[in-house]
Amino acid sequence: MVETLVLIEHDRRQVKRPSLHAITLAQQLGGEYALLVLGHGLDEIAASLVSYGAAAVIVADDPALAEPLADRYATVIAEVARKRGTKTLLGTSSTFSKDVLPRAAALLDAPMVTDVLAIEEMDGSIAYRRPINAGSMLATVKVEGDRRVLTARATAFEAPAANVAVCPTERFLFDAASLPNGVQFISREQRASERPDLTESRVVVSGGRPLRDPETFERLVGGLADALGGAVGATRAAVDAGMAPNDYQIGQTGKVVAPELYIALGISGAIQHLAGIKDSRIIVAINKDPDAPIFQIATYGLVGDLHQIVPQLIESIRRG
């Protein structure tokens, strides 16, 4: 029996590093934990997971799992959890786990807590702290029942160390022919980028509505990010206007980041955007409106027109 089962995410070539942060929560919960990966052709990915202190790495590897289809994945995940007597099924908050884990929770007849930030001891049982209302409030919740499903906010838990003796890898065998077949994969947008991953980067530069069009956005936001070796993010307004792709969106309904340095260019600081950046160490805001709410949380604020300031800033960084 393993108390906790941690769902690990990958992009077929390698493990997505933020998904490892859930292991740290598993360690805080105590007891044995196993890691679970699903997909096809997982040998190398599984091999990269053996020294995180787990009791086992469980691998569900089959052509039927080549694409992360929610109905199949949830079925297999729930089956593993049931067979292993899992009490806590755990993943990291991402669109992948938010698609698959609530469905698995329903199959396991278990309640779920999204976006866990921390755990607390309360009258001998565990309570979970999570953000609500776009992060403007924190709720402490407890759950009943023998099983629960959680997703952990990657930014709230450190990356685990891979320094423990190698654990066994076990193949989970299941009947692929009996899996649901109601969702068919058609295609995925392929966009190669040289830039670091938004949720892992040390520096993030984001742009808002006044960036106007994709070219200006790329030249100023992309240009500053490249000068700093950082990633590029955007507000909902910028994504809605077609300046940036959807996966650049940061905030309540987009990604959550906590880099060393976050630079907000022409961003008003709506609560839904702040929900995704509040835990950044240093926040720089450049905005022409001295009363923009972003200045209330920025470490350094510079009032002015970004179209003039950003090229100067890029130039100044390039000079060193």
Add this chain to the structure above:
Amino acid sequence: MTQGQSVEKILVPFKSVPDPYAGAAASTSKSVINPFDEIAIEEALQIRERGEATEIVGVTIGAPAVDEQIRAALAMGIDRAVRIDDARALDPYAVARILRALVEKESPQVVIMGKQAVDDDSNQVGQMLAGLLGWPQATFVSKIEFLENKTRARCTRETDGGLEIVAINLPAIITTDLRLNEPRYVSLPGLMKARRKPIETLTCEQLGVTVRPMTTTLSTSSPTRRAAGTRVGSVEELMAKLKQEAKVL
């Protein structure tokens, strides 16, 4: 676009939430339809207006006070609405179990609902409902097209890695993302007409479902605020701060 018979019924579950545009005073502000659910309602209306669906039924769970948001949904143009009379603080799994009972009663071909409620931010109910029913799901959807005589739908999903396209067999659950559409404004004649549309009230007992929430909120608190920082007067001053004070460059 395939012609042929239309989807008979679309079910749109929606939640009443504090107005997300009200800012810090949210707890004292008025309630609105959860923005993602409003997008779900709009999508159902557009599907019906294209002649691809016949009836749109809305459902919400709550005390009589949520009738105001039901009227707003009727004014947008849904055909009829059900309020499940339950004033308890329900968790997503309880909501999903109640909705399953209603889906079994109404037998829609498609359920369209918001991906998350902006008060609780859980992002669970649609997926749980799909799991309970054993129906296919497409979550975080920014485009819907029906295929093959409305037996399948092709959905574009917004994921962490960009856009993904899947096809789902109907009946199915679809959850909406922000960019699916721009919800219409409620017109005054729409509001007048909505007064005459029926709101059916059902209890969990009448639906034959007994649920007890398994999640309880013990307390809420305000997160620690970031201290307001300093203003700098120039690019040079900013660079100096980042290098010497913050030491990030």
